[in-house]
Amino acid sequence: MDFGGCLVRLEDQTIVRARARGRLMGPRKALGNAVVVGDQAVVERVARPDAEPEVLIIDVAPRRNAFHRRASGRASAGQIVASNLDQVIHVAACADPPFSPGLADRILCQSEHDGIPARLVLNKVDLPQASQEAAAILGDYGQAGYAGHAMSGRTGQGVAELLAACRGRRTLFVGHSGVGKSTLLNAMVPGLELLEGLVNPKTGKGRHTTTAAWLLKPTEDLELVDTPGVRMFGLWGIGPGELDHAYPEFRPLLGRCRFADCAHESEPGCAVREAVARGEIAARRYASFAKLKAELATEASREPTRSGGSPS
Secondary structure (H helix, E strand, O other): OEOOEEEEEOOOOOEEEEEEOHHHHHHHHHHOOOOOOOOOEEEEEEEEOOEEEEEEEEEEOOOOOEEEEEOOOOOOOEEEEEEOOOEEEEEEEOOOOOOOHHHHHHHHHHHHHHOOOEEEEEEOOOOOOHHHHHHHHHHHHHHOOOEEEEOOOOOOOOHHHHHHHHOOOEEEEEOEOOOOHHHHHHHHOOOOOOOOOOEOOOOOOEOOOOOOOEEEEEEOOEEEEEOOOEOOOOOOOOOOOOHHHHOOOOHHHOOOOOOOOOOOOOOOOOHHHHHHHOOOOOHHHHHHHHHHHHHHHHHHHHOOOOOOOOOO
């Protein structure tokens, strides 16, 4: 969507260009929160002399949920990525580009905060050494309660299983540029022919191919939301004191620490750190938590009125 312009799928499944009525935009115009992918919109056709009728979005139904991120370049503004979702899938790779636990945990934490189930997909497991690395990563996240998939969009490994996990669920796909998200979607639904990006050989980072979020509905029971590859992902609505609630493996232990205000850092009798020492919480997850909490605390000290957020 660009300043009120978007594509709308009508009840007869035809897709038309539409524009949001001015009153829907208001102060949310710059953030693109007035009408987002997944919204159920109310439209009307407006006759124009010597031209095709214009389709206007005159209202948007209440959202049952929304997946957020911190708006780029805005320290105290949130942006809605998509709405009315059944699950979020973070697509990553073990290599080319390498797996980023920081990004993975930001996306999973935001999903937890927004109340949307999430899964982790590791693509490109056909690359050398990748299958072992994928097993280790998915083991750690499985221990946290997340379903995981080891996949290859190139060879088709794991595609049928992921497709089955998406049927009947509106699914948001989000991940770094270059992890093969478009390749994966093409493998899941032959004929989509989405542009496939390449990893920049100098930086090791992906090149953007998807430039806007799209809701793809190849069959009646399959709704896939493709999004542009992200380089940064800032949390929205989560402060440093709330971050532990966004880690599902931490939640059963909260309140069991020796001190009621335990920050899970160096305090004696910390139930979370003791669980890490016993191997019940993955060390990489705890390390990611500690780093992200420190970043959120720094951000909060700079902007005491903020509700949350952190750069990737």
